Amino acid sequence: MKEHSIKLSILKSLSQGGFHSGEDLGEKFGISRAAISKHIKGIQAWGVDVFRVQGKGYQLANPMQLLNQDIIQAQTNNHVELIPIIDSTNQYLLDNINRLNSGSVCLSEYQLKGRGRRGREWISPFGTNLYLSMYWRLDAGMAAAMGLSLVVGVAIVEALEQLNLKEVKLKWPNDLYYQDRKLAGILVEMSGQAGGAANLVIGMGLNLMMTEQTEGITQPWASLCEVAGHQDIDRNQLAITMIKTLNRALLDYEQQGMQGFVDRWNRLDNFIHRPVKLIMGQREIIGVSRGINEQGAVLLETECGIETFIGGEISLRPHR
The missing domain is CATH 1.10.10.10 (Winged helix-like DNA-binding domain superfamily/Winged helix DNA-binding domain)
Known part of the structure; x- marks a missing residue:
């Protein structure tokens, strides 16, 4: 530093x-x-x-509001660390789990080695987005963490709705979309032993004000400033609302499991009732998306009827 x-x-x-x-x-x-x-x-x-x-x-060239740890900490009960320049907020929490309380948060302005799902790089320009990770101890164990990225997605969209930022949708299993373009990604990493508690690190990268000149992104993307009608977004208030809403959602998840989130997810599903292509390795399945079930599996209506699919190597794409 x-x-x-x-x-x-x-x-x-x-x-x-x-x-x-x-x-x-x-x-x-x-x-x-x-x-x-x-x-x-x-x-x-x-x-x-x-x-x-x-x-x-x-x-x-563009106005910049820097994150302020004191402002964020004063309005949340979670322990908050703001490290402006970091390799990865997720990795920082993973490396420091032994000294952290459940609910601890790490924020950054710029990630040198930000990462997404399946080891992909997460492009992290300084001060224009929100990079936030939270540590959560799940006493029910690793098996109970199935579908947690879906819960986190619901929490993030509901936090945006509290700030009157509407029309953001979810893409199974771990992305936020706006007008069929990626707005945010979620990465849940965990460690633990069979029969013991699961240590979860939940990371989120949310595009706020990325410029068209941002390099290294290979898929269509959107920024939250579009959702806001290009009005100013208070990054500190956004972080505060995200932390509070995510904390509540994780407490709900501990009590209810996925059952309490199925309807909340399906309300926000970007692809529900739309034709899709589901990719599993070399295999492709064509059908109509019908949301998720209580195990967090995606439901696809195919020629064989309603089929369920779950697993970390599945990606969902619109079928054109």
């Missing part, structure tokens, strides 16, 4: 708006204008659009 402290301080100044000269920034932080220029290049490598105008200085 120490090697990033100057860059983060420069970003905090730039996030206040307006132009900031290299001379003023250098004087403020006790370094040369050349060093400021070098740090600006490092900030740009994080995916932040900073431009320079001769005689005026540096300015952010």
Whole structure:
């Protein structure tokens, strides 16, 4: 973190708006204008659009609201850690499970090694999205965690609805969609032993204000600013609402299991009653999606009737 402290301080100044000269920034932080220029290049490598105008200085191309740990912690009962630059919020919690209380949260502005499902990279530009992970101890054990990513998806959409951000849907088993484009991804990782409690780390990456120039994404994507009608989104309030809603949903899950979430999921299913193609390894099944059942399996109406499918290697795509 120490090697990033100057860059983060420069970003905090730039996030206040307006132009900031290299001379003023250098004087403020006790370094040369050349060093400021070098740090600006490092900030740009994080995916932040900073431009320079001769005689005026540096300015952010787009407004940026930084996360504030004190604000978030003051309004949640969960222990919150904000680590602006991190390899992976999920990995940080996995590495520190022994000292964490259930419900502990890690937030970040930028992930150097963010990851998605099946080991894919999760593109994580600085300050424009929300990267949040929560540790949860499930006393019922690993077998009881089946379908947990579906529960998390329901919680995230319901949190957005509380903020009057409507029309976000769910894609089985672990994505949020807006107008048939990916808005967020969920990654649940777990450890534990048979007969013991399950240690779960639930990660979420939510696109907020990603630019069209963001590189490395190979599928159609959406940003929450579209859902909000391009109005400003308070990132701190979003994080607070996400933490509270996710915490409640996990407590509900402990009491009710998947049974309490089937109707909540099906209400939000992006593909329900639509023709789909289900991919299982080399196998493809064509049918009409009919939501999920109490085991968290996807229901597909095929020529053979209603069939159920479940497993980590299944992906769902619209059939065109």
